[in-house]
Structures are given as structure tokens and as C-alpha cells.
Amino acid sequence: MSYNKSYQHVERVGKDEVEGILHGTCYVMPKLDGTNGVVWYDGDTIHCGSRNREVSVNSDNQGFMNYIIKDQRFWDFFKRHPDLTLYGEWLKPHAIKHYENDAWDKFYVFDVMRGDTYLRFEDYKNILDNFQIDYVPVMAVLNSPSEEKICELAEKATYLCKPDTIGEGVVVHNYDFYNKYGRQTWAKVVNQKFKETKKEAYGIVDCVEEIIVKEFLTPEEIEKEKCKIEDFNDKKIGELMGRVYHEFIRDNMNDIIKKHKNLTIRFKVLNGCVCKAVREHLKL
Numbered sequence: 001m002s003y004n005k006s007y008q009h010v011e012r013v014g015k016d017e018v019e020g021i022l023h024g025t026c027y028v029m030p031k032l033d034g035t036n037g038v039v040w041y042d043g044d045t046i047h048c049g050s051r052n053r054e055v056s057v058n059s060d061n062q063g064f065m066n067y068i069i070k071d072q073r074f075w076d077f078f079k080r081h082p083d084l085t086l087y088g089e090w091l092k093p094h095a096i097k098h099y100e101n102d103a104w105d106k107f108y109v110f111d112v113m114r115g116d117t118y119l120r121f122e123d124y125k126n127i128l129d130n131f132q133i134d135y136v137p138v139m140a141v142l143n144s145p146s147e148e149k150i151c152e153l154a155e156k157a158t159y160l161c162k163p164d165t166i167g168e169g170v171v172v173h174n175y176d177f178y179n180k181y182g183r184q185t186w187a188k189v190v191n192q193k194f195k196e197t198k199k200e201a202y203g204i205v206d207c208v209e210e211i212i213v214k215e216f217l218t219p220e221e222i223e224k225e226k227c228k229i230e231d232f233n234d235k236k237i238g239e240l241m242g243r244v245y246h247e248f249i250r251d252n253m254n255d256i257i258k259k260h261k262n263l264t265i266r267f268k269v270l271n272g273c274v275c276k277a278v279r280e281h282l283k284l
Contacts, residue, residue: 030159041078
């Protein structure tokens with residue numbers, strides 16, 4: 001049976017998929033760096049899923065379902081609102097290691113759907129408050145903000161972070177926006193300071209593909225994909241490499257093209273460089 005609860009891929013501000021999203025009323029929320037989770041009810045029991053699959057108690061996503069089904073708040077919520085689906089972030093450590101100690105191992109709702117329709121923040125906030133269910137707050141509601149303004153907010157997105165640390169960035173929700181392909185989608189801005197890493201570089205760079213990997217792939221991003229693989233072990237290194245390369249291309253190609261114009265990229269070599277970076281990260 002196909003899985004139909006996958007959450008949308010949030011595109012970066014400036015990409016073709018979200019062209020025009022800043023025209024209108026924009027709700028700006030901090031972007032948490034955990035793992036994607038979804039919770040729904042079938043009239044009898046609670047179901048949970050990750051971005052790509054339904055999970056179970058015996059095949060869980062880092063303890064997500066066990067947390068949900070043991071929490072009475074969610075049973076009470078769905079008895080009153082069985083038609084709603086909760087999307088959010090199951091906060092487990094990977095890229096950001098400096099959230100407040102009491103922030104971990106909790107589910108933070110960032111979207112609520114009724115059928116195929118997203119509820120606006122003000123419409124679901126009070127519902128969740130009634131059941132004391134955690135949700136990602138709104139930093140600002142802006143009318144047709146500039147990209148520069150969104151970037152400024154991304155640098156101030158420190159929700160749940162310890163003092164003097166930084167968050168991943170922000171997500172922009174424009175509930176009236178549909179892109180030119182007819183899809184309703186949100187946009188994100190990742191804090192540049194978050195992307196930068198002071199960790200040891202991947203080694204001597206002698207080709208353009210290695211330069212690209214050094215500039216755009218961080219150890220934190222590798223670790224993030226590793227944490228998405230259940231019971232990771234040496235037999236799953238190939239899966240990790242594939243995941244890292246897929247996300248690397250999807251998230252960074254537009255930025256790579258903008259920075260390195262008229263560049264010929266050998267994608268087979270690029271894949272090899274990404275795999276090399278993964279191996280070095282794992283100290284293989």
C-alpha cells in the first residue's frame with residue numbers, strides 16, 4: 001500500500017518552486033532541526049509516520065511512535081478532532097546539538113491539515129493549546145516582506161536554543177500561495193552561520209567537484225541523514241551515501257549554479273566526492 005502522509009518538501013526562498021511566495025501575508029516560523037513526523041487517527045487508533053513511511057512500535061523512527069501513543073494528550077486530542085492530521089518535528093539530536101536540555105524527545109507541531117487543506121496558524125493554535133500540545137510558534141506575521149527581512153529573521157531564530165547559540169533558520173507559510181505548478185508549498189531560509197562549519201575540511205582539494213563538496217556539504221548534514229536511518233550500522237553505509245548525495249543535489253544545486261556559473265560538473269565524480277566525505281565523516 002502506498003504511503004500518502006508524506007510532508008511537502010520545503011524549498012529555499014529564491015527557488016523556482018516558491019517564486020512569489022513573499023507576496024501576501026507571510027507567517028514566519030523558526031525551523032527546527034529534528035526529524036519529520038506525522039500523526040493521524042482512523043477512528044480507532046493513532047497512526048504515526050516519518051517523511052517516507054508509516055512507523056510502528058516495532059519499526060519506529062527514533063522512538064517517535066512510542067512517545068505519541070503513551071501520551072494521553074494525543075488520545076484526548078483525536079477523540080475531539082479525529083479529522084485532523086498533525087505534522088511536526090520530532091526533536092532528536094543531529095545537526096544542532098545545543099537545544100535546551102528539556103527540549104529534546106518532544107514533538108513540535110508545525111502544520112495541521114483537515115483533509116487536503118492546511119489550517120492557518122491562528123485556527124489550529126487554540127485547538128492545540130486546549131490539549132497542551134507543543135507547537136512551533138510564529139516569530140512574525142508580515143505583509144509582502146523582502147527576502148532580506150526573512151534572512152534577518154533567520155539569523156534571530158533561536159527558539160529552544162541555549163543562550164549564545166544559533167538555530168537552523170526559518171520557514172515561511174503563506175496560506176494563500178500556490179506556485180505556478182498549482183502546488184501549495186512553503187519556503188525556507190537557512191541561517192548562513194548554521195551552514196558554516198569550523199570543523200576540519202575534507203582534505204586537499206584538487207578538482208571542482210571537491211571544491212563544491214567542501215563549500216556546500218557539512219558534517220552536520222551527513223549526521224542528519226545518518227540519524228534518519230533506523231538502526232544504522234556498517235551494512236547501511238551505502239544507503240547513507242545515497243541519501244546524502246540525493247539531499248545534497250536537491251538542496252544545493254541552484255546555489256552551486258549561481259556561484260559557479262558556466263561550470264561543467266561531472267556528476268559521477270561529484271557523487272564520488274560526496275561518498276568520500278561520508279567515509280571520512282565515519283572515519284572509515
